[in-house]
Amino acid sequence: QVQLQESGPGLVKPSGTLSLICTVSGGSVSHDNYYWSWIRQPPGKGLEWIGSIHYNGSTDYNTSLKRRLTISIDTSKNKFSLKVTSVTSADAAVYYCARDVNPGSGFDCWGQGTLVTVSS
Amino acid sequence: QSVLTQPPSASGTPGQRVTISCSGNSSNIGNNYVYWYQQLPGTAPKLLMYRNNQRPSGIPDRFSGSKSGTSASLAISGLRSEDEADYYCSAWDDSLSGRVFGGGTKLTVL
Numbered sequence: 001q002v003q004l005q006e007s008g009p010g011l012v013k014p015s016g017t018l019s020l021i022c023t024v025s026g027g028s029v030s031h032d033n034y035y036w037s038w039i040r041q042p043p044g045k046g047l048e049w050i051g052s053i054h055y056n057g058s059t060d061y062n063t064s065l066k067r068r069l070t071i072s073i074d075t076s077k078n079k080f081s082l083k084v085t086s087v088t089s090a091d092a093a094v095y096y097c098a099r100d101v102n103p104g105s106g107f108d109c110w111g112q113g114t115l116v117t118v119s120s
Numbered sequence: 121q122s123v124l125t126q127p128p129s130a131s132g133t134p135g136q137r138v139t140i141s142c143s144g145n146s147s148n149i150g151n152n153y154v155y156w157y158q159q160l161p162g163t164a165p166k167l168l169m170y171r172n173n174q175r176p177s178g179i180p181d182r183f184s185g186s187k188s189g190t191s192a193s194l195a196i197s198g199l200r201s202e203d204e205a206d207y208y209c210s211a212w213d214d215s216l217s218g219r220v221f222g223g224g225t226k227l228t229v230l
Contacts, residue, residue: 037219039165046122047157047165047208049219062218096164100219106155106170106210113164 002027004097004111011117012091018084018116022097029078030055035100036073036080037107040093048093052100053080092118123148124209124222131228137197140225142209144190148220152212154192156185159206159224168207169194196227204229 008020022036029036038050051061053071061069065084073080084091094115098107125143132138142154156169167176169185172192184195192211196203209222 046224047210047221049210049221051218060218063216104153104171106153106167107157107165108167108170108176110164110166 002099002109004099004109006095006097006111006114008114008116010115011119012087013120014088014118016087018082018087018091018118020082020095020097020114020116022080022082022111024078024080024099028075029073029080030075033102035060035102037098037100038071038082039096039098039107040091041096041113042090042093045093050082050084050095087118089118092116122223123213123216123220124211126207126209126222126225128223129226129228131230132196132199133230134199134201136199137195138199138227139196140194140207140209140227142192142194142222144192144211144220146190147215148190148211148213149187149192150190151214154185154187155210156183156194157208157210159208161205165208199229201229203227 003025005023012018035052037052053059068085070083094113096113097111099109153171157165158168159165172187173185206224208224213220
Protein backbone atom coordinates (compact mmCIF):
# COMPACT_ATOMS: atom_id res chain seq x y z
CA GLN A 1 0.00 0.00 0.00
CA VAL A 2 1.73 3.14 -1.19
CA GLN A 3 1.77 6.09 1.20
CA LEU A 4 2.71 9.70 0.59
CA GLN A 5 3.88 12.16 3.25
CA GLU A 6 4.50 15.87 2.80
CA SER A 7 7.13 17.67 4.85
CA GLY A 8 8.58 21.14 5.01
CA PRO A 9 8.34 24.50 6.79
CA GLY A 10 4.86 25.51 7.80
CA LEU A 11 5.73 29.21 7.71
CA VAL A 12 7.25 31.13 4.82
CA LYS A 13 8.00 34.84 4.64
CA PRO A 14 6.46 36.98 1.89
CA SER A 15 8.74 37.08 -1.16
CA GLY A 16 10.47 33.98 0.14
CA THR A 17 10.61 30.46 -1.29
CA LEU A 18 8.24 27.68 -0.31
CA SER A 19 9.93 24.27 -0.32
CA LEU A 20 8.16 20.98 0.30
CA ILE A 21 9.12 17.34 -0.04
CA CYS A 22 6.87 14.35 -0.61
CA THR A 23 8.22 11.04 0.58
CA VAL A 24 6.77 7.95 -1.08
CA SER A 25 6.75 4.68 0.83
CA GLY A 26 5.39 1.25 -0.01
CA GLY A 27 6.12 1.65 -3.70
CA SER A 28 8.59 3.11 -6.16
CA VAL A 29 8.38 6.51 -7.82
CA SER A 30 10.07 4.90 -10.84
CA HIS A 31 7.03 3.55 -12.62
CA ASP A 32 6.15 4.38 -16.20
CA ASN A 33 2.46 4.99 -15.46
CA TYR A 34 2.84 7.29 -12.48
CA TYR A 35 2.99 11.06 -12.45
CA TRP A 36 3.78 12.57 -9.07
CA SER A 37 1.77 15.69 -8.41
CA TRP A 38 1.27 18.67 -6.16
CA ILE A 39 -2.17 20.10 -5.46
CA ARG A 40 -3.04 22.90 -3.06
CA GLN A 41 -6.13 24.15 -1.28
CA PRO A 42 -6.33 27.64 0.23
CA PRO A 43 -8.24 27.71 3.53
CA GLY A 44 -11.95 27.35 2.89
CA LYS A 45 -11.47 27.16 -0.87
CA GLY A 46 -11.24 24.58 -3.64
CA LEU A 47 -8.47 22.47 -5.10
CA GLU A 48 -5.82 23.80 -7.46
CA TRP A 49 -3.46 21.57 -9.41
CA ILE A 50 0.10 22.88 -9.22
CA GLY A 51 2.04 20.47 -11.40
CA SER A 52 3.31 16.95 -11.97
CA ILE A 53 6.56 15.12 -12.63
CA HIS A 54 7.41 11.74 -14.12
CA TYR A 55 10.40 9.76 -12.88
CA ASN A 56 12.10 10.46 -16.22
CA GLY A 57 12.07 14.14 -15.24
CA SER A 58 9.36 15.40 -17.56
CA THR A 59 7.08 17.96 -15.94
CA ASP A 60 3.74 19.64 -16.44
CA TYR A 61 3.09 22.90 -14.65
CA ASN A 62 0.03 25.03 -13.99
CA THR A 63 0.52 27.85 -16.48
CA SER A 64 -0.54 30.46 -13.93
CA LEU A 65 2.25 29.39 -11.56
CA LYS A 66 4.85 28.15 -14.02
CA ARG A 67 7.32 31.03 -13.78
CA ARG A 68 7.63 30.54 -10.01
CA LEU A 69 7.58 26.75 -9.92
CA THR A 70 10.11 23.96 -9.81
CA ILE A 71 9.13 20.34 -9.30
CA SER A 72 11.93 17.80 -9.10
CA ILE A 73 12.30 14.12 -8.29
CA ASP A 74 14.97 12.02 -6.56
CA THR A 75 14.47 8.42 -7.58
CA SER A 76 17.28 7.20 -5.32
CA LYS A 77 15.46 8.56 -2.26
CA ASN A 78 11.94 7.89 -3.57
CA LYS A 79 10.99 11.52 -3.05
CA PHE A 80 9.82 14.45 -5.10
CA SER A 81 9.78 18.10 -4.21
CA LEU A 82 8.13 21.43 -4.85
CA LYS A 83 9.63 24.92 -4.84
CA VAL A 84 7.57 28.07 -5.25
CA THR A 85 9.46 31.34 -5.36
CA SER A 86 8.31 34.89 -4.59
CA VAL A 87 5.45 33.71 -2.40
CA THR A 88 2.59 35.97 -1.36
CA SER A 89 -0.41 35.50 0.88
CA ALA A 90 -2.18 33.95 -2.11
CA ASP A 91 0.16 30.97 -1.80
CA ALA A 92 -1.02 30.14 1.71
CA ALA A 93 -2.74 26.78 1.51
CA VAL A 94 -2.76 23.15 2.46
CA TYR A 95 -0.38 21.49 0.03
CA TYR A 96 -1.03 17.90 -0.98
CA CYS A 97 1.18 15.52 -2.90
CA ALA A 98 -0.59 12.85 -4.89
CA ARG A 99 -0.04 10.05 -7.37
CA ASP A 100 -1.60 10.47 -10.79
CA VAL A 101 -1.96 7.16 -12.59
CA ASN A 102 -1.93 7.34 -16.36
CA PRO A 103 -3.64 6.79 -18.57
CA GLY A 104 -6.86 8.04 -17.10
CA SER A 105 -6.94 6.67 -13.58
CA GLY A 106 -6.78 9.92 -11.66
CA PHE A 107 -5.15 10.96 -8.39
CA ASP A 108 -5.57 7.65 -6.63
CA CYS A 109 -3.34 8.22 -3.64
CA TRP A 110 -2.88 11.40 -1.58
CA GLY A 111 -0.73 12.60 1.27
CA GLN A 112 -2.43 13.98 4.35
CA GLY A 113 -1.51 17.52 3.38
CA THR A 114 0.61 20.17 5.04
CA LEU A 115 -0.46 23.72 5.87
CA VAL A 116 1.80 26.49 4.66
CA THR A 117 1.26 29.97 6.07
CA VAL A 118 2.78 33.07 4.50
CA SER A 119 3.64 35.71 7.06
CA SER A 120 6.52 37.90 8.17
CA GLN B 121 -13.49 31.39 -11.27
CA SER B 122 -12.76 27.71 -11.58
CA VAL B 123 -12.45 26.32 -15.09
CA LEU B 124 -15.10 23.69 -14.33
CA THR B 125 -18.42 24.88 -12.91
CA GLN B 126 -20.16 23.12 -10.05
CA PRO B 127 -23.06 24.23 -7.88
CA PRO B 128 -21.67 25.42 -4.53
CA SER B 129 -24.10 23.33 -2.53
CA ALA B 130 -26.46 20.39 -2.70
CA SER B 131 -28.57 18.63 -0.13
CA GLY B 132 -30.75 15.64 0.42
CA THR B 133 -32.33 13.48 3.08
CA PRO B 134 -31.16 9.99 4.01
CA GLY B 135 -32.12 7.46 1.37
CA GLN B 136 -32.63 10.08 -1.31
CA ARG B 137 -30.80 10.32 -4.62
CA VAL B 138 -28.83 13.47 -5.34
CA THR B 139 -26.87 14.57 -8.36
CA ILE B 140 -24.01 17.03 -8.65
CA SER B 141 -23.27 18.62 -11.99
CA CYS B 142 -19.99 19.72 -13.50
CA SER B 143 -19.86 21.89 -16.59
CA GLY B 144 -16.85 22.55 -18.80
CA ASN B 145 -16.04 23.00 -22.46
CA SER B 146 -14.59 21.20 -25.44
CA SER B 147 -11.02 21.63 -24.17
CA ASN B 148 -11.61 19.76 -20.95
CA ILE B 149 -14.71 17.66 -20.30
CA GLY B 150 -15.66 17.54 -23.97
CA ASN B 151 -12.42 15.84 -24.95
CA ASN B 152 -11.09 14.16 -21.81
CA TYR B 153 -11.99 11.93 -18.91
CA VAL B 154 -13.78 13.32 -15.88
CA TYR B 155 -12.81 12.45 -12.33
CA TRP B 156 -14.64 12.97 -9.07
CA TYR B 157 -13.13 13.38 -5.62
CA GLN B 158 -14.75 13.29 -2.20
CA GLN B 159 -13.28 15.35 0.61
CA LEU B 160 -14.58 14.64 4.08
CA PRO B 161 -14.11 17.44 6.61
CA GLY B 162 -10.49 17.87 7.65
CA THR B 163 -9.16 15.14 5.39
CA ALA B 164 -7.40 14.80 2.05
CA PRO B 165 -9.53 14.26 -1.05
CA LYS B 166 -10.27 10.70 -2.10
CA LEU B 167 -10.76 9.44 -5.66
CA LEU B 168 -14.40 8.58 -6.13
CA MET B 169 -14.72 8.12 -9.88
CA TYR B 170 -12.29 7.90 -12.79
CA ARG B 171 -12.67 7.71 -16.55
CA ASN B 172 -16.11 9.33 -16.25
CA ASN B 173 -17.91 6.41 -14.63
CA GLN B 174 -15.44 3.93 -13.17
CA ARG B 175 -15.36 3.33 -9.43
CA PRO B 176 -12.07 2.53 -7.70
CA SER B 177 -12.02 -0.53 -5.52
CA GLY B 178 -13.90 0.08 -2.28
CA ILE B 179 -16.24 2.77 -3.58
CA PRO B 180 -19.84 1.57 -3.18
CA ASP B 181 -22.09 1.31 -6.20
CA ARG B 182 -24.33 3.96 -4.67
CA PHE B 183 -21.98 6.34 -6.43
CA SER B 184 -22.19 6.64 -10.20
CA GLY B 185 -20.78 9.00 -12.79
CA SER B 186 -21.82 10.05 -16.25
CA LYS B 187 -20.68 12.40 -18.96
CA SER B 188 -22.46 13.94 -21.91
CA GLY B 189 -20.79 16.43 -24.20
CA THR B 190 -19.15 19.11 -22.09
CA SER B 191 -20.94 18.23 -18.85
CA ALA B 192 -20.66 15.50 -16.28
CA SER B 193 -22.64 14.39 -13.26
CA LEU B 194 -22.08 12.49 -10.08
CA ALA B 195 -25.07 10.69 -8.65
CA ILE B 196 -25.36 9.39 -5.11
CA SER B 197 -28.26 7.10 -4.37
CA GLY B 198 -29.38 5.86 -0.96
CA LEU B 199 -27.89 8.96 0.63
CA ARG B 200 -26.21 8.40 3.99
CA SER B 201 -25.01 10.79 6.66
CA GLU B 202 -21.41 9.81 5.99
CA ASP B 203 -21.75 11.14 2.43
CA GLU B 204 -21.74 14.67 3.82
CA ALA B 205 -18.60 16.09 2.24
CA ASP B 206 -17.22 18.35 -0.48
CA TYR B 207 -17.20 16.89 -3.97
CA TYR B 208 -14.88 18.04 -6.75
CA CYS B 209 -14.86 17.25 -10.44
CA SER B 210 -11.66 17.36 -12.44
CA ALA B 211 -10.42 16.90 -15.99
CA TRP B 212 -7.40 17.51 -18.16
CA ASP B 213 -7.63 20.75 -20.14
CA ASP B 214 -6.00 20.65 -23.57
CA SER B 215 -5.83 24.45 -23.89
CA LEU B 216 -4.18 24.91 -20.50
CA SER B 217 -2.15 21.71 -20.76
CA GLY B 218 -2.97 20.87 -17.19
CA ARG B 219 -5.46 19.44 -14.77
CA VAL B 220 -8.40 21.61 -13.78
CA PHE B 221 -10.86 21.29 -10.94
CA GLY B 222 -14.37 22.47 -10.31
CA GLY B 223 -14.97 24.83 -7.42
CA GLY B 224 -16.46 22.05 -5.34
CA THR B 225 -19.96 21.21 -4.13
CA LYS B 226 -20.73 20.95 -0.44
CA LEU B 227 -23.22 18.15 0.09
CA THR B 228 -25.37 18.37 3.19
CA VAL B 229 -27.40 15.40 4.42
CA LEU B 230 -30.43 16.85 6.16
